[in-house]
Amino acid sequence: MSLRSFLKHMEELGEIRHIKDEVSPKFEISYIMKSFDINGPVLMFEHVKGYKNKIAANVCGTRNRICAALGISQTELYQRLLDACRSPRRPEIVEDGEVCEVIEKPDLSKFPILTHFERDAGAYITSAVVHAKGVDRKNRKCVHS
Secondary structure, three states: OOHHHHHHHHHHOOOEEEEEEEEOOEOHHHHHHHHOOOOOOEEEEEEEOOOOOOEEEOOOOOHHHHHHHHOOOHHHHHHHHHHHHHOOOOOOOOOOOHHHOOOOOOOHHHOOOOEOOOOOOOOOOOOOOOOOOOOOOOOOOOOOO
């Protein structure tokens, strides 16, 4: 399930709380996230000060949401995780997909990266960061014809 389809599903279930006020990526968003971190809803920050992008937070905040994303029941979760660790599957290589909709030079400064605490040296990415290469060990690029 893609992140887009997952968020649409969560919206249908009423699992998303939209924060429509302008919020700062420096301390403010992380403070709000902390207020909802135990079994809280998915948070969608609609207006991030200085950025065009939204932030979705607390996406994997409950087992129910993780299981919904995987399309399994809670009783199947532990076994699914074990199976994935023991027998990882090769990714499917496709010519086109949602990831190829926007093609531009990568620029992390376009993304609202959070500063969490006053004594942090600066903004940083905390988790869910993946750098992937194809099975042939080369970086993949989306090409539209």
